[in-house]
Amino acid sequence: MRIIVTDREGSVQEAEGEPGLKLMEAIRDLDDSVDAICGGLCSCATCHVYVDGEWLGRLPAIEDDEEELLDSLENRQSNSRLSCQIELTPELDGITLTVGPEE
Ligand code: FES
Numbered sequence: 001m002r003i004i005v006t007d008r009e010g011s012v013q014e015a016e017g018e019p020g021l022k023l024m025e026a027i028r029d030l031d032d033s034v035d036a037i038c039g040g041l042c043s044c045a046t047c048h049v050y051v052d053g054e055w056l057g058r059l060p061a062i063e064d065d066e067e068e069l070l071d072s073l074e075n076r077q078s079n080s081r082l083s084c085q086i087e088l089t090p091e092l093d094g095i096t097l098t099v100g101p102e103e
Contacts, residue, residue: 001093007032008099017088023049023095024083033099040084045069047083048100055095059086075101 003015003023009032017026024047028036038044042065051059056079062070066085070076080100086092 001088001090003027003088003092004094004096005030005033006098008101017092019088019090021088022084023086023088023092023097026088027083027097027099034083035102036084038084042066042069042082042085045073045082045103048073048075048103049081049083050077050079050098050100051081052096052098053079055092055097058091058095073100074103 001017003017003026005013005015005027007013013030015027015030022040024034024036024040027033035046037046066082070080
């Protein structure tokens with residue numbers, strides 16, 4: 001499945017994902033992508049992404065841990081998510097997102 005990523009330099013790249021992987025795991029090896037320093041433990045917020053509007057409603061709901069971390073970000077927007085908290089499913093094939101800025 002495809003994931004379309006606008007990186008921190010503004011370039012559009014395509015990542016390959018598989019159902020069951022976390023979104024973060026599928027995009028972290030791209031250049032200028034998320035840092036994901038905590039490795040997906042929901043404790044660093046360096047996997048912050050902005051998800052394109054049409055995909056937002058297909059994502060799992062934001063849990064309390066994620067909400068708290070998102071709230072600590074200066075650059076949070078209404079479409080902000082932590083990519084380590086999103087498990088890929090076949091319905092997310094083609095998901096389009098932008099990597100959040102470094103904070
Ligand atoms: S990788 Fe650290 S919160 Fe997502």
